[in-house]
Amino acid sequence: MKSLRIACTLTLVLCTYTGLSLAEEVTPGRQLAEDIFGSIEDNPNGMVDIGEFVNFGRLIFESMDHDESGFIDFPEFTEWDFGFNFIAEDSGQKQAYEAAQKILFAVWDRDGDGKLRRQEYHKAMVWDFTRADANDDAFLTRDEFLHGYLVNVAYRAAITGL
Numbered sequence: 001m002k003s004l005r006i007a008c009t010l011t012l013v014l015c016t017y018t019g020l021s022l023a024e025e026v027t028p029g030r031q032l033a034e035d036i037f038g039s040i041e042d043n044p045n046g047m048v049d050i051g052e053f054v055n056f057g058r059l060i061f062e063s064m065d066h067d068e069s070g071f072i073d074f075p076e077f078t079e080w081d082f083g084f085n086f087i088a089e090d091s092g093q094k095q096a097y098e099a100a101q102k103i104l105f106a107v108w109d110r111d112g113d114g115k116l117r118r119q120e121y122h123k124a125m126v127w128d129f130t131r132a133d134a135n136d137d138a139f140l141t142r143d144e145f146l147h148g149y150l151v152n153v154a155y156r157a158a159i160t161g162l
């Protein structure tokens with residue numbers, strides 16, 4: 001997991017610098033979300049289907065479940081990070097980011113036992129996909145992912161302080 005985090009951080013730093021000169025509206029948070037979208041696609045056609053999305057979720061679940069207990073507890077949840085954490089710290093929004101993490105965890109932990117079980121996580125991925133698929137065509141475009149996927153929306157709102 002460390003390697004992904006480092007890769008993300010590096011990408012982020014590079015993008016932050018190139019981003020400044022190219023287009024001011026590409027914030028680090030948005031760039032990160034775009035990189036994540038790129039990593040979900042198995043066949044890069046600009047669209048993500050539910051299969052790709054759920055596979056992506058499964059991989060994340062496995063890497064989040066650090067002690068291989070079959071569920072994710074809150075410390076494991078906060079420990080794992082795409083790179084949003086780094087941006088949040090950088091922009092002085094760490095508290096807002098942590099609050100967003102708590103809310104996401106609570107939303108996904110449907111039975112409220114403090115553990116995200118595989119089924120809960122799977123349901124959350126399916127629900128998040130459906131919610132993000134604004135035009136109901138069973139595919140997520142980059143735009144739908146950036147603007148409709150709960151994780152992006154919640155974390156980016158926290159980071160930018162909206």
Ligand SMILES: [Ca+2]
Nearest residue numbers: 065069071072
């Ligand atoms: Ca665990």
Ligand SMILES: [Ca+2]
Nearest residue numbers: 109111113115
């Ligand atoms: Ca639970």
Ligand SMILES: [Ca+2]
Nearest residue numbers: 133135137139
């Ligand atoms: Ca769609």
